[in-house]
Every structure is written in C-alpha cells, then in structure tokens.
Amino acid sequence: MTEVIYEGGCLCGAIRYRASANPTRCMICHCQTCRKHSGGPCLSFVHFPVESFSWLGAKPKRFRSSAFAERGFCAACGSTISMHEEVLADRVQIALGSLDQPERVRPDDHVWTKSRIAWFDISDNLPRFPGNSPAVPSKALDD
Numbered sequence: 004m005t006e007v008i009y010e011g012g013c014l015c016g017a018i019r020y021r022a023s024a025n026p027t028r029c030m031i032c033h034c035q036t037c038r039k040h041s042g043g044p045c046l047s048f049v050h051f052p053v054e055s056f057s058w059l060g061a062k063p064k065r066f067r068s069s070a071f072a073e074r075g076f077c078a079a080c081g082s083t084i085s086m087h088e089e090v091l092a093d094r095v096q097i098a099l100g101s102l103d104q105p106e107r108v109r110p111d112d113h114v115w116t117k118s119r120i121a122w123f124d125i126s127d128n129l130p131r132f133p134g135n136s137p138a139v140p141s142k143a144l145d146d
C-alpha cells in the first residue's frame with residue numbers, strides 16, 4: 004500500500020506541515036470571518052485527522068476569532084494557515100491554498116452561502132448550505 008502524504012506551508016516557509024492520511028472533508032466557506040482571515044472572497048479548509056498531522060517547522064500563531072474557534076497564521080509572513088475548533092478537536096483544519104498540491108483535494112460543499120459576495124458566482128454542482136453544513140457539529144462561524 005502506498006503511503007499517503009500531503010504537505011504544505013506558508014508563503015515564507017517558516018511553517019511547514021505534513022499529513023499522512025487523506026482528508027476527511029473539504030469545504031468552501033463564504034462567511035465574513037473567513038473573508039477577513041484570508042483576504043479573499045471565500046476560504047477553503049481541508050480537514051485532516053489530528054493523529055495523521057504534524058507541524059514540521061514553526062507552529063501557526065493563533066488568534067481567537069470567536070468563542071468557539073481560533074485562526075492560525077504565520078507570525079512571519081501573515082499567511083492564512085489553519086482553524087482550530089474545540090468541538091472539532093479530532094482534526095486539523097488547513098487552509099486549502101497552503102497545500103503544495105491543492106488540486107489533489109476535492110471540496111465537498113459550500114457553506115455560509117448566505118454571506119457570499121453577490122458577484123462571486125458558483126458554477127459547480129456541490130451542495131450549498133446557507134450556514135454551517137450538517138456534516139460537522141461546528142459552531143465556530145455561527146456568530
């Protein structure tokens with residue numbers, strides 16, 4: 004059996020990480036908090052099982068963005084890296100764009116589409132949810 008490895012990191016390279024399992028989930032979030040965190044029109048997070056995941060260099064600096072979650076970024080270059088939710092402690096949520104090969108991951112759905120920028124047109128056939136997806140018990144974005 005071939006070993007599964009995903010790697011990625013921040014823009015400056017201070018943060019590097021490796022996951023040795025396939026992601027359990029990938030969502031594209033259209034909420035305002037994700038927009039502010041990333042600077043982009045939306046933000047996609049890939050969920051890796053926590054036991055498969057390791058930080059290789061510096062760890063992300065964390066900012067508490069709500070009562071339920073912290074946002075991780077590189078203290079040196081500011082890259083958006085991760086999200087950490089107490090209710091989802093079984094996984095590490097990694098910003099899709101920080102992966103070295105983001106094309107290997109397929110998104111499952113769009114969440115918080117009620118906050119989507121009107122001109123940001125979605126033309127795929129993925130499920131869309133106005134708020135959180137029922138796939139996860141997340142409360143992190145519900146504020």
Ligand SMILES: [Zn+2]
Binds near residue numbers: 078081
């Ligand atoms: Zn960096």
Ligand SMILES: [Zn+2]
Binds near residue numbers: 046115
């Ligand atoms: Zn969001």
